[in-house]
Amino acid sequence: MKSINIKxxxxxxxxxxxxxxxxxxxxxxxxNNATSSANFGANFEQIEAAVNGAFHPLTTAFCWGRxxxxxxxxxxxxxxxxxxGSNTAMAGLKATPADRWAxxxxxxxxxxxxxxxxxxxxxDASADSNFESLLGQAYFLRAFNYWHLLHLYGNIPLVLQEPxxxxxxxxxxxxxxxxxxxxxxxxxxxxxxxxxxxxxxxxRPTKWSAIGLLGKTYLYNKEWDKARIEFQKIVDEGNFxxxxxxxxxxxxxxxxxxxxxxxxxxQFLAVDSFIWGVDISGTGTQGNYHIDYAxxxxxxxxxxxxxxxxxxxxESNNDTIRRNETLLYDYPNAVSYGGVSFEExxxxxxxxxxxxxxxxxxxxxxxxxxxxxxSKKYAGMDLGSRDEVNxxxxxxxxxxxxxxxxxxxxMLAEALNELNRTAEAEPLxxxxxxxxxxxxxxxxxxxxxxxxIIDERAMELAGEGHRFLDLVRWDLADEFLGTPxxxxxxxxxxxxxxxxxxxxRDELIWIPLAELSANPNINPNPGY
Numbered sequence: 026m027k028s029i030n031i032k033x034x035x036x037x038x039x040x041x042x043x044x045x046x047x048x049x050x051x052x053x054x055x056x057n058n059a060t061s062s063a064n065f066g067a068n069f070e071q072i073e074a075a076v077n078g079a080f081h082p083l084t085t086a087f088c089w090g091r092x093x094x095x096x097x098x099x100x101x102x103x104x105x106x107x108x109x110g111s112n113t114a115m116a117g118l119k120a121t122p123a124d125r126w127a128x129x130x131x132x133x134x135x136x137x138x139x140x141x142x143x144x145x146x147x148x149d150a151s152a153d154s155n156f157e158s159l160l161g162q163a164y165f166l167r168a169f170n171y172w173h174l175l176h177l178y179g180n181i182p183l184v185l186q187e188p189x190x191x192x193x194x195x196x197x198x199x200x201x202x203x204x205x206x207x208x209x210x211x212x213x214x215x216x217x218x219x220x221x222x223x224x225x226x227x228x229r230p231t232k233w234s235a236i237g238l239l240g241k242t243y244l245y246n247k248e249w250d251k252a253r254i255e256f257q258k259i260v261d262e263g264n265f266x267x268x269x270x271x272x273x274x275x276x277x278x279x280x281x282x283x284x285x286x287x288x289x290x291x292q293f294l295a296v297d298s299f300i301w302g303v304d305i306s307g308t309g310t311q312g313n314y315h316i317d318y319a320x321x322x323x324x325x326x327x328x329x330x331x332x333x334x335x336x337x338x339x340e341s342n343n344d345t346i347r348r349n350e351t352l353l354y355d356y357p358n359a360v361s362y363g364g365v366s367f368e369e370x371x372x373x374x375x376x377x378x379x380x381x382x383x384x385x386x387x388x389x390x391x392x393x394x395x396x397x398x399x400s401k402k403y404a405g406m407d408l409g410s411r412d413e414v415n416x417x418x419x420x421x422x423x424x425x426x427x428x429x430x431x432x433x434x435x436m437l438a439e440a441l442n443e444l445n446r447t448a449e450a451e452p453l454x455x456x457x458x459x460x461x462x463x464x465x466x467x468x469x470x471x472x473x474x475x476x477x478i479i480d481e482r483a484m485e486l487a488g489e490g491h492r493f494l495d496l497v498r499w500d501l502a503d504e505f506l507g508t509p510x511x512x513x514x515x516x517x518x519x520x521x522x523x524x525x526x527x528x529x530r531d532e533l534i535w536i537p538l539a540e541l542s543a544n545p546n547i548n549p550n551p552g553y
Contacts, residue, residue: 161217
């Protein structure tokens with residue numbers, strides 16, 4: 026069931042009142058319904074609304090609702106995007122700071138951080154025992170935002186206080202300083218958050234959300250034993266489990282959200298009112314990311330194809346369970362929107378309003394010289410027929426799963442393997458493979474286990490926004506996205522756009538040009 030409190034958000038906004046010739050009588054009247062900076066933090070409902078307001082910028086189309094996918098996540102070697110001007114510059118690894126998609130996520134995450142800072146500064150958890158879980162959510166969310174800013178932009182300002190009119194141009198800090206703040210915030214969140222939420226609060230971050238992101242922070246910094254300790258807590262004490270094989274697709278669908286495989290998901294809700302990227306309560310909670318994962322004829326941006334190496338990886342492992350929920354091509358019994366067959370939905374010629382034939386998705390791919398392999402995860406295919414799924418995704422309400430238990434198992438296996446405890450890593454990877462009903466691993470050494478984990482993450486987590494950051498932290502981004510690409514084949518992974526990974530540049534996205542222009546204390550990232 027969709028959470029009411031967190032999905033249908035009531036946002037607290039602190040308002041400075043501008044006075045234009047008001048009479049003294051008006052000025053002397055009190056608005057008992059208003060929330061101001063002076064009275065904020067006095068009661069649970071008020072603080073809860075502010076916490077909801079801190080989440081809201083993330084689910085707008087300008088952040089996790091769409092733009093973060095359009096630019097940052099589609100950079101990976103999974104996707105060969107059809108060129109669509111500046112919309113595909115970042116995803117095609119051709120970007121410059123003048124192009125789009127870096128500014129909006131930056132703005133929305135710092136907006137969320139600013140709201141968290143107000144809550145953290147003004148709420149005294151000791152004043153009311155019920156305040157602690159709200160404060161814990163603010164600490165988690167601030168860490169969550171800084172985690173993604175750090176790994177996307179690298180060189181960022183660290184703002185931990187409410188806005189200061191005398192300090193509106195903060196400078197960048199060393200990444201390790203940001204990382205330590207993330208760790209500190211997650212430790213506080215871990216101590217303040219509950220093990221589980223229920224009812225209308227389902228979907229809020231828990232103690233385990235904080236521990237999962239903490240372990241991931243250590244893993245990305247190659248602090249293997251610290252990562253191991255955090256992930257082991259989840260395995261030993263978290264009471265999480267993998268969904269059975271026949272329910273694997275429910276990890277991305279509209280049904281069974283916030284289930285026992287999920288440590289944290291961003292809550293989306295389809296709503297009729299569509300206001301592009303506006304941070305207003307009741308709007309901007311749709312899964313507009315649908316645009317970026319739908320096939321070409323369903324995407325306003327022309328969409329993409331999946332590079333063949335991923336299909337080949339599934340097929341070489343005889344992995345039909347995960348393949349069928351991740352990719353769509355002409356494998357046996359492949360179904361698209363509303364359960365319609367691949368051939369009928371993606372390769373049947375239809376006519377436009379003037380009776381002229383419209384190119385099919387398959388024809389578009391073949392005309393471009395690439396194989397017709399398309400995304401299925403998060404493309405809205407579980408929601409109904411092609412015509413029933415809104416063109417812009419306004420009626421797409423699937424939660425975005427950020428941390429799943431299978432991801433934790435594979436990260437724990439990676440940490441153990443790096444600690445030369447390969448025998449202990451093997452059963453963890455095999456848990457994930459067993460759910461997929463594929464052959465289990467046996468007798469691997471450290472090097473072959475490392476490759477097995479790379480492959481397993483590619484199959485298990487394909488299309489979920491992890492792959493590019495994985496390639497960067499493994500120092501494999503240039504190997505697979507550079508020129509030439511080790512993927513081989515007739516096409517480079519970004520052949521449709523013509524871009525290629527540039528070392529010492531494309532590990533990060535560019536600092537937004539608007540920020541560089543407005544703040545002399547910020548410098549561009551290397552290579553831009």
